[in-house]
Amino acid sequence: MTTSFSPSIIQGKWHQRKYQIEKELGQGATGTVYLVRHQGSPYALKLGTDSFSITAEVNVLKHFAKAQGGFLGPSIMDVDDWEKGQELQSFYVMNVIQGTSLPPFIKQKGKEWIPVLILQLLTFLSELHQMGWVFGDLKPDNLKVVGKPYKIAWYDAGGMTKLGRLIKEYTEWYDRGVWQMGDRKAEPAYDLFSVGMIMLELYLGKRPEPSEEPNKQLKELVFQNQQIFPYQKVLWEALSGKYATADKMKQALLQAWHVQKGGSFLQPSLEPKLDQASKKRKKKKSKWGKVLFLLFLSSFFLFLYALYLYSQTF
Ligand SMILES: Nc1ncnc2c1ncn2[C@@H]1O[C@H](COP(=O)(O)OP(=O)(O)OP(=O)(O)O)[C@@H](O)[C@H]1O
DSSP states (O other), X not given: OOOSOOOSEEEBTTTOOEEEEEEEEEEETTEEEEEEEETTEEXXXXXXXXXXXXXXXXXXXXXXXXXXXXXXXXXXXXXEEXXXXXXXXXXXXXXXXXXXXXXXHHHHHOTTHHHHHHHHHXXXXXXXXHTTEEOOSOSGGGEEEETTTTEEEEOOOTTOEETTSBOOOOOGGGOTTTTTSOOOBOSHHHHHHHHHHHHHHHHHTSOOOOOSSHHHHHHHHHHTOGGGGGGHHHHHHHHTTXXXXXXXXXXXXXXXXXXXXXXXXXXXXXXXXXXXXXXXXXXXXXXXXXXXHHHHHHHHHHHHHHHHHHHHHO
């Protein structure tokens, strides 16, 4: 939703806190997010288009504030209304999540980071699902890589849906309904499909449009790409809803990751070691050969000398 008018200061009607607007961070379905300053500190302020959806988001965020298990996500600092002329506009203030979006991060750091970050994401999803929620609108736009050591951070609670309900917000490319791979029931497998699509996008570096037979196309995309090779099975199983929990997918991904690491990292370092060992063995062999040869030579001359002495005696 586009708001052509950008205020320079937003003041809460109830708490009277003043927020100086610095710039727009982005726009979502339920409002605009601004980078603001309050008493010298930066915050992200979401100004809603309707108070109902802002209240719903605030409720979900407050719920997760209690149990974010070390995962970086938005924490609510203030909730208030802004008097814009005659009308009231709801807003909430949260911490700023600064980081790099997943696609540019992978482009910069390399594809070997994909399973590492996906494993982190699965740990977060496992916790979320156990709390009875599904992320819903899971996509790179709602995730960022922050800090060092690198960690996945999330925002946008707008799509979070209670288990068993109908997914309330989705983005086509990450939605299993669009790819004819399942329905829009809020269950862990719905999020795991989106995780699979995020992986696929990061490996391919693009998002091909769904064709007339989207599920067939998806299978081809997974199995015809050699770069995905060690993760093809995990990826396809996630896309076809084979994993009932995020932990199950995590286990399978971890296994594939170890196999991949064993294949690409052990082999080169093993080869020189094997070479050196065989060289040592060869060296040992040639040393013994020399000793035996000298022994043979000296016994041969000894034999000739004995023969000479014998011929002199008789
Ligand atoms: N806490 C935050 N820190 C930094 N940037 C943020 C924060 N929250 C949101 N943003 C930025 O504002 C944009 C809009 O966020 P918002 O959560 O409203 O919706 P969205 O996820 O982009 O879209 P939609 O809800 O329609 O799927 C985000 O894409 C992001 O760039």
